[in-house]
Amino acid sequence: MAKHATPLLDQLESGPWPSFVSDIKQEAEVRAKNEKGVEYQIPVDVCDDLLGVLELSFKHGRTHWKHGGIVGVFGYGGGVIGRYCDQPEMFPGVAHFHTIRISQPAGKYYNTKFLNQLCDLWDFRGSGLTNMHGSTGDVVLIGTQTPQLEEIFYELTHNMGQDLGGSGSNLRTPSDCIGSSRCEYACYDTQNLCHTLTMEYQDELHRPAFPYKFKFKFDGCPNGCVASIARSDMSFIGTWRDDIRVDQEAVAGYVGGELVPNGGAHASRDWGAFDIQEEIIDLCPTGCMRYEGGKLEINNRECTRCMHCINAMPRALRIGLDRGCSILVGAKAPILDGAQMGSLLVPFVKVEEPYDEIKEVIEAIWDWWMEEAKNRERLGELIKRQGFQKMLKACNIEPVIQHVQEPRHNPYIFWNEDEVEGGWDRDVNEFRKHHLR
Amino acid sequence: MEFDEAKKMIVEKLEKKAKTKTKFYFNDLAKILDMKPRLAKKLVTKMVEEGVLEYWSSGSTSMYGLKGAGKQAGAEGE
Ligand code: SF4
Ligand code: SF4
Helix, strand or coil: CCCCCCHHHHHCCCCCCCCHHHHHHHHHHHHHHCCCCCCCCCCCCHHHHHHHHHHHHHHHCCCCEEECECCCCCCCCCCEECEEECCCCCCHHHCECEEEEECCCHHHCCCHHHHHHHHHHHHHHCCCCEEECCCCCCEEEEEECCCHHHHHHHHHHHHCCCCECCCCCCECCCEECCHHHCCCCCCCCHHHHHHHHHHHCHHHHHCCCCCCCECEEEECCCCCCCCHHHHCCEEEEEEECCCCEECHHHHHHHHCCCCCHHHHCCCCCCCCCCCHHHHCHHHCCCCCEEEECCEEEECCCCCCCCCHHHHHCCCCEECCCCEEEEEEECCECCCCCCCECCEEEEEEECCCCCCHHHHHHHHHHHHHHHHHCCCCCCHHHHHHHHCHHHHHHHHCCCCCHHHCCCCCCCCCCCCCHHHCCCCCCCCHHHHHHHCCC | CCHHHHHHHHHHHHHHHCCCCCCECHHHHHHHHCCCHHHHHHHHHHHHHCCCEEEEECCCCEEEEECCCCCCECCCCC
């Protein structure tokens, strides 16, 4: 018999989708049975009380959580998010119910030993409930009490070689796609860059001094598997400067039907014979491709590296060889001014260790943002408020054509004094000779 | 600026405001010290290490306060 009746939550289990309610109930049952004989350090019925407080919130139409607090581990300003229940007597199991963010490894590669260790630790000192992964990328451990925090942190750092992730006004845990470890589209080593910058900017990750959160994400190519362009204040997207490599024989293979398009990704249904004109040439967003006389041609100057043709015919078309990344800035989710995608700041930079050129851009952006931003103002909002031009100046980057979104339709041109020969000063007497007052 | 001097400035200012306000943004502290944020951070971090200041976090934003001052847990502007 469940500890609390939860008719409203039960309804959430009735749809066709997997339900978090079923998951929590399952964990509640496992804890109650305790077949492994775990010496639970927080109340055994934490999951039952979680269901109870949720049910009450549905009934009242408002939350019974209080967020925030000084909870954390010593020396760290992030990684733990305090949460308390405002009905602790009714639901003692979740009187404190803090979240811990665990910095995920680059590319999210784990071994099962690590995952087992992590889950054992969390069964022992937490609720057993996890979220793999939160939207920033961390492993999220949901629900523990204050006295457990230092214990968990010690175990993680000393016995598992594992750090906490970012939260609050920090650099958030950087996250990347699997990159060249498994993907032939990768234009740079996302894991190396992600890991290197994570180590380099430990202070920014753990000691909050930013106006608000700041996110890095690394996509190895414009396919954007971690959606960096939409989800990070600074997004690093792999690209190339030279030409797409074309294997005309393989093109013929696709046209002749010997090779399955899209690596067979759509093979579960018969979509009819592959039509290169209709499916590739006509869908190229820049109209820079031609297929004539059995030969595929690409006007690479016009190509925007959208990846469509390469995704569809991976055996025939491959990314160029002169590779690097583009850096975009200012993406964010709604709250203020609505959602924003990143704007292109650096069209191309080589991604080579020790990544000094990239670090220079990052630090220039931080200096500008830390000085100019209001409290709780994201980079994207500051760019909007002060203008893209101001940011370019702060980063010492010359405006280039790629920074221009559309041709100007306003004839007004603003000049700074130093851009005008002779400055603003003029000889008024000389001027008055020709212009009466 | 010397650390002790900075600490004195911060503690004095924060104590003066303690009746109305106990949590401060990092930028407020940098302003008290009249320093560029990245330099101020070194001193402020040291004050946390020494237990003069402590972090407060809502999860999305972080603030600083004198150790033990004001609400410790989540509060609703009370
Ligand atoms: S973003 Fe590109 S390189 Fe990275 S995993 Fe996805 S397709 Fe591969
Ligand atoms: S990558 Fe996109 S823009 Fe470039 S040639 Fe292929 S389809 Fe066209």
